[in-house]
Amino acid sequence: QKEVEQNSGPLSVPEGAIASLNCTYSDRGSQSFFWYRQYSGKSPELIMFIYSNGDKEDGRFTAQLNKASQYVSLLIRDSQPSDSATYLCAVITDRGSTLGRLYFGRGTQLTVWP
């Protein structure tokens, strides 16, 4: 069983603050890592993907990956109320055996208050 763990939250931050979302995964063969955002009643939408150790920045979002610690995080700078949503961490494990199966964590609910 491939496991992806996230703190369910809720995580509550004031507008303008940095929101930090964390995710750990159990399979060392994991290769690609994704952060999806899901608004209530909507479908997941991709925010970022990362597959190399280190940081990847895209606007206000930074994904951080540490394969040795099996840890991936998402930082949201200058948080806005519109960022309030559930953030899903997802991992693709070794394609040879599971053919790109995407495993999701249970999500962290983020609330940004004005």
Next chain:
Amino acid sequence: DTAVSQTPKYLVTQMGNDKSIKCEQNLGHDTMYWYKQDSKKFLKIMFSYNNKELIINETVPNRFSPKSPDKAHLNLHINSLELGDSAVYFCASSLWGTSQETQYFGPGTRLLVL
């Protein structure tokens, strides 16, 4: 210019009935997926097709039968619906073999079994 579409959006039906959900993508992707999101928002893969071939078949009751008539379509037929089948079913698609294999989700079908 919808990317991944699903029909119907809502489905309310009685226990024991048979129903189908349809999915279509116009992204030129070759791989399509069905996910189930339960009441606790956990998103779990059910099936995946690559070029019309079943490649992922999770532990799902055989009352669920996917069918892919072509690369752009993946349907899900459910026989003898049970109360526990109530959930949101998401279709997704991706392009196999790309470096990140990002999956794009449809809007979801909200199934309620009474």
